[in-house]
Amino acid sequence: MKRSVLASLVLIAGMGTSNALAQPEVEVLHWWTSGGEARAVQTLMDEFQSNGGKWVDMPVAGGGGDAAMQALRARVLAGNAPTAVQLKGPSIQEWYEEGVLADLSDVGAAEKWDALLPAAIGKHMKCGGKYCAAPVNVHRVNWIWANTAVLARAGIPMPTSWEEFNEAAVKLKALGVTPLAHGGEAWQDATVFETVALGIGGPGFYQKALVELDPAALSGPTMIKVFDQMRTLRGFVDDNFSGRDWNLATAMVINGEAAFQVMGDWAKGEFTAAGKIPGKDYQCSPTPGAGFLYNVDSFAMFKVQGGDRIAGQKLLAKLIVGENFQKTFNLAKGSIPARLGTSLGQFDYCARRSSYDMDVAAGSGTLLPSYAHGMALRGQQAGAITDVVTQHFNSDMGSAQAAKMLAEAVANSR
Numbered sequence: 001m002k003r004s005v006l007a008s009l010v011l012i013a014g015m016g017t018s019n020a021l022a023q024p025e026v027e028v029l030h031w032w033t034s035g036g037e038a039r040a041v042q043t044l045m046d047e048f049q050s051n052g053g054k055w056v057d058m059p060v061a062g063g064g065g066d067a068a069m070q071a072l073r074a075r076v077l078a079g080n081a082p083t084a085v086q087l088k089g090p091s092i093q094e095w096y097e098e099g100v101l102a103d104l105s106d107v108g109a110a111e112k113w114d115a116l117l118p119a120a121i122g123k124h125m126k127c128g129g130k131y132c133a134a135p136v137n138v139h140r141v142n143w144i145w146a147n148t149a150v151l152a153r154a155g156i157p158m159p160t161s162w163e164e165f166n167e168a169a170v171k172l173k174a175l176g177v178t179p180l181a182h183g184g185e186a187w188q189d190a191t192v193f194e195t196v197a198l199g200i201g202g203p204g205f206y207q208k209a210l211v212e213l214d215p216a217a218l219s220g221p222t223m224i225k226v227f228d229q230m231r232t233l234r235g236f237v238d239d240n241f242s243g244r245d246w247n248l249a250t251a252m253v254i255n256g257e258a259a260f261q262v263m264g265d266w267a268k269g270e271f272t273a274a275g276k277i278p279g280k281d282y283q284c285s286p287t288p289g290a291g292f293l294y295n296v297d298s299f300a301m302f303k304v305q306g307g308d309r310i311a312g313q314k315l316l317a318k319l320i321v322g323e324n325f326q327k328t329f330n331l332a333k334g335s336i337p338a339r340l341g342t343s344l345g346q347f348d349y350c351a352r353r354s355s356y357d358m359d360v361a362a363g364s365g366t367l368l369p370s371y372a373h374g375m376a377l378r379g380q381q382a383g384a385i386t387d388v389v390t391q392h393f394n395s396d397m398g399s400a401q402a403a404k405m406l407a408e409a410v411a412n413s414r
């Protein structure tokens with residue numbers, strides 16, 4: 001018995017390290033730097049440290065993670081990958097194909113992840129049938145956030161169709177309020193675009209156009225209508241939207257400068273960090289139309305050497321799917337737990353609505369991966385779509401031309 005314990009310690013210690021009892025250590029690359037995000041990542045750091053781990057933080061600012069992914073590539077090319085990386089969707093498999101991800105199957109088996117994770121989420125966490133990432137949450141992307149007092153002053157309810165949204169926005173504009181808080185970064189344009197595509201075209205259209213990349217759906221009349229609505233929305237943002245961070249756009253809704261923001265529920269993390277109460281200070285409702293666009297954040301572990309670092313990866317992966325972390329993290333982050341059976345007792349109505357709608361969507365085939373947040377497509381294809389969306393939003397390009405360009409860009413990216 002003693003022998004096998006010793007043998008496994010030596011095994012964990014890995015190549016060339018002398019101290020089998022080294023402290024578990026992780027260097028964590030992530031892009032959670034806004035007020036709400038920082039509070040959320042702190043819960044992970046606290047949990048890891050209180051379980052004896054040493055945390056080396058590697059935050060790379062930039063919503064949506066483009067800058068973080070560039071930093072990751074540079075580190076891997078330099079042969080010095082961080083131990084744990086915020087990574088999600090098909091990009092997990094892309095990194096796996098490069099042979100640089102660590103195998104987490106032993107943690108998954110010991111912790112019974114097969115039973116604790118919904119099949120749809122578990123699928124994203126596996127590479128070649130083995131666990132290679134651990135999920136922290138489920139974010140819903142198709143949300144609209146609003147300032148309660150501003151809506152009350154204008155006498156408008158939460159819109160349930162894009163027509164209603166447009167009418168409300170015209171009214172708000174006349175009152176001198178910015179109808180739509182938006183940050184003109186490509187990923188934010190893409191975030192709005194995918195919710196409009198879902199709302200106007202419906203879940204079937206979304207699936208065909210933005211998951212299956214069907215050329216007829218990408219260039220057809222429904223897509224033209226989607227671009228028409230994007231053009232209309234462009235008229236509802238303020239003059240200074242270009243390059244604004246998403247959380248500063250959320251702040252405009254928080255302080256009443258703007259009425260609405262279309263953004264995933266990480267925006268709720270900002271309202272929470274500002275001490276605001278849903279239903280009282282602000283409203284949440286799904287963007288017009290049926291369906292649920294999901295965005296699951298997860299951590300993948302990169303192949304590293306050293307017993308301390310390998311032990312750190314295993315400890316972190318285990319804690320991430322743990323019941324306590326799934327609760328504390330998601331209360332701060334605005335998302336809902338990925339782990340089945342986590343009590344939502346302490347969660348607000350937006351989170352409960354999200355959880356309920358997700359179940360309904362899963363049962364009706366309308367639970368769809370967010371293309372804008374890297375859940376549906378490989379990087380190049382998603383990038384090709386976003387380039388056209390952002391070019392259209394920031395110019396006077398016509399909708400028919402944008403739809404044609406979209407189909408061409410996707411064809412060239414394959």
Ligand code: GAL
Nearest residue numbers: 062063064065266295297373
């Ligand atoms: C998303 C990510 C969220 C949030 C957001 C803004 O892609 O999944 O966790 O961080 O970007 O940075």
